Amino acid sequence: MKVSLFVTCLSEMFYQNVAKDVVEVLERLGCDIDFPKGQICCGQPAYNSGYREDAQKAAKQMISSFENSEFIVTPSGSCAAMFKEYPELFKEDKEWHERAITVADKTYEFTQFIVNVLKVEDLGAAYSARATYHTSCHMMRLLKETEAPFKLLANVKGLELLPLANNYDCCGFGGTFAVKMAPISEQMVDEKVRHVEESTATLLIAADNGCMMNIKGRIDRKGKAIEVKHIAQILNSRVEGSV
Amino acid sequence: MAMKIGDKPFFGRVDDALKDDFMRQAMSSAQDRLRGKKISATVEDELVGDWEEWRSAGEEIRRHTLENLDFYLDQLSENFSKRGGHVYFAATAEDATRYIQEVAKKKNAKKVTKAKSMVTEEIGLNEALEEVGCEVYETDLAEYILQIDDHDRPSHIVVPSLHKNKEQIRDTFRDKANYTGTEEPKQLAAFARSQLRETFMQADIGVTGCNFAVAESGSISLVTNEGNANMVTTFPETQISIMGMERLVPTWEELDVMINLLSRSAVGQKITTYVTNLTPQVTEDSIDAPKEFHLVILDAGRSKALGTEFQSALHCIRCAACVNVCPVYRHIGGHAYGSIYQGPIGAVLSPILGGYEEYGELPFASSLCAACSEACPVKIPLHEQLIRHREIYVKEKAKTTEKLAMKTFGIGASSPSLFRLAVKGMPTMMKPLVKDDSISSGPGPMKLWTAVRDFPAPGNGNFRHWFDNHKKGGGTDG
Structure with a gap:
């Protein structure tokens, strides 16, 4: 199966290891991965801030880069949701609207792709930890993907997954919201960190680098002994000898 | 002024709110409690069936009504008038208050009792009635508490006094109304009730809002839990009900769907204690109905949303389901929004009704987590409308x-x-x-x-x- 990796700008700039894990996991599942070189950023920072035209520039770049792909897979529910928003972004431009639909229709978040397209739930992964999982808002509410990450994590050997109180509440990232509304964002991420602590987990798993950057940034600042990892990093952890 | 709360700029209000530990505690525990109640009255209630189907029905009813608003308003007005009621279309808040002042003067009214109504807060009705010499009594318990506490403002459209706890309410009653009891909620309610009982019987005019008007019969429907709206509409000889121009349904069949959506989404109740439906029945010898019944239908900026991408904001049924799940509201509470309409729907509605100059920052007070859109019983795409507002705002005002x-x-x-x-x-x-x-x-x-x-x-x-x-x-x- 031919898969184009939409790595996301955050992964490319800050989390290359996550990107590598995504590639390795998908390859192990038999995907032939390509990396469209024209890709940059989905445009969400501009779009969510009200700068529609600047977001359109970013979106056109992405559409041109990905429109010939068979499947587009990205390790971010939020960036995948932005691709799905492209038809709305170009609702007044017939040509780009149609091209946007082509791209939106074949876009999948990483775990969603594995579970719903590849129909695989057990990756033979192993990771020993007491963990909890952060359900990111855009994956849950815009992509409406609530099960895939849990199905995959349930099959990770050695991983104990603990419930996270108020998991439905946003972590306070929200892109530019985190700096535009800094005092409110701070309270939101504080409450999230508090709930993670109360879960007694020592590892927080997330499927979105934006949320991760926010929550990890606060956890580290407070000097808490809680690790934060992207779900691809967990799923690419192996028991020796397994396929 | 009436829609606006506080004089400080947005971040000043946010700072005040973030320092108010008690209020924040009250907000987060109220949200958690209401969330549980809503779930048990919606997705977990077997009698409901598929809640998503209810939401779709609600959306369809609201859309159809708004797309044919002129027709249904005309029908409502005709049917209300046919039975002896008086209908007044108010283009602005001032038009509405002026009309109501005229009625009060003509009736030589001294005492006015009121059921809970956000639209009367929006137009500043209490102050307008006081100007013409009326004493105004809020009879909804939460509004009563706010009123005697030096006219504190609502922090939630369904539970206006959500920011106060029982100890604070006890102290307010002691300081302002010579209360001598404890902070026990039953005692507090009994006290308010005893204070209000006489007032109900003496009132010259009863004022209510309107949860829904029914076009086919010219009726208005009030959804309450305390029974005060029944008292307000039974004793006085004159009744005035005020509604936003969008708050109507075509027939009783749609009313049934909307009441289900409203009570289950707002307070997690299958049905509220009272659903009071009132149709003018104006006759000279009428003893259990008002002899004069006025319906004020308010535009005050609403029509600006018609035919625009914000039209569906007018689908709102004021259940506050979006407020109850908003992680921003959770931390800053209602007053920080600076509008009587708070939370996600407040951030969408306030700029429409009151303009970007005053409320343009509110659409940015959201992480766009979409919890609001998910919660809305009539499927208003709230987080998307927040982005539409931002697009307009940055064109004019961004640095x-x-x-x-x-x-x-x-x-x-x-x-x-x-x-x-x-x-x-x-x-x-x-x-x-x-x-x-x-x-x-x-x-x-x-x-x-x-x-x-x-x-x-x-x-x-x-x-x-x-x-x-x-x-x-x-x-x-x-």
């Missing part, structure tokens, strides 16, 4: 530096070569800031981030290189 930054973003995000340069150059550029693999104090806009959180150190900027090598069989080491 030049921000506009420039976004322009740069647009250029950077459409030029692969520039982006590659940036990714490659970043590690070197940021190196002086990095310590232990993270940045704890950044310059410029990054400062707002690093004031409370660490920022990740950029990676080595070589993913593309790694990928090429990897594809050539260069292994997995980067």
Whole structure:
């Protein structure tokens, strides 16, 4: 199966290891991965801030880069949701609207792709930890993907997954919201960190680098002994000898 | 003024709110409680069947009604008038209050009792009635508490006194109304009730809002739990009900659906204690109905949304389901919004009704987590409307530096070569800031981030290189 990796700008700039894990996991599942070189950023920072035209520039770049792909897979529910928003972004431009639909229709978040397209739930992964999982808002509410990450994590050997109180509440990232509304964002991420602590987990798993950057940034600042990892990093952890 | 709460600028109000530990505790526990109640009255209630189907029905009813608003308003007005009621279409808040003042003067009214109504808060009706010499009595328990506490303002459209706890209410009653009991809710309610009983019987005019008007019969429907609305509409000889021009349904069949959506979404009740439906029955010998019944239908900015991308904001049935799940409201409470309409729907409605000058910052007070859109029983795409507001706002009011930054973003995000340069150059550029693999104090806009959180150190900027090598069989080491 031919898969184009939409790595996301955050992964490319800050989390290359996550990107590598995504590639390795998908390859192990038999995907032939390509990396469209024209890709940059989905445009969400501009779009969510009200700068529609600047977001359109970013979106056109992405559409041109990905429109010939068979499947587009990205390790971010939020960036995948932005691709799905492209038809709305170009609702007044017939040509780009149609091209946007082509791209939106074949876009999948990483775990969603594995579970719903590849129909695989057990990756033979192993990771020993007491963990909890952060359900990111855009994956849950815009992509409406609530099960895939849990199905995959349930099959990770050695991983104990603990419930996270108020998991439905946003972590306070929200892109530019985190700096535009800094005092409110701070309270939101504080409450999230508090709930993670109360879960007694020592590892927080997330499927979105934006949320991760926010929550990890606060956890580290407070000097808490809680690790934060992207779900691809967990799923690419192996028991020796397994396929 | 009437819609507006407080004089401070937005961030001043937010600061005040964030310092109010009690209020924040009250908000988060109220949200958690209401969430549980709503779930048990919706998705978990077997009698409901598929809650999503109810939401779709609600959306369809609201859309149909708004798309045919002129027809249904006409029908409502005709049927209400046919039975002896008086209908007044108010273009502005001032028109509405002037009309009601005239009625009060003509009736030589001294005492006015009121059921809970946000639209009367919106138009500042209490002050207007006081101007013409009326004593106004709020009879909804929460509104009564706010009124005797020196006219405190509502912090929630369904539970206006959500920001107060029982101890604070006890103290208010003691200080303002010579209460001698404890903070026990039953005692507090009994006290308010005893205070209000006489007033109900003496009132010259009863004022209510309107949850829904029914066009086919010219009726208005009130959804309450305390029974005060029945008292307000039974004793006085004159009744005035005020409704936003969008608050109607075609027939009783749709009313049934909407009441289900409203009570289950607002307070997690299958049905509220009272659903009071009133149709004018004006006859000279009428003893259990008002002899005069006025219906004021208010525009006050609503029609500006008609035919625009904001039309569906008028589908709102004021259940506050979006407020109850909003993580921003959770921390800043209602007053920080500076509008009697708070939370996500407040951030959408307030700029429509009151303009961007006053309320333009509210649409930015959202992380766009979409919990609001998910909760809305009539499927208003609230988070998308917040983005539409932002688009309008930045065109007019954004700082030049921000506009420039976004322009740069647009250029950077459409030029692969520039982006590659940036990714490659970043590690070197940021190196002086990095310590232990993270940045704890950044310059410029990054400062707002690093004031409370660490920022990740950029990676080595070589993913593309790694990928090429990897594809050539260069292994997995980067």
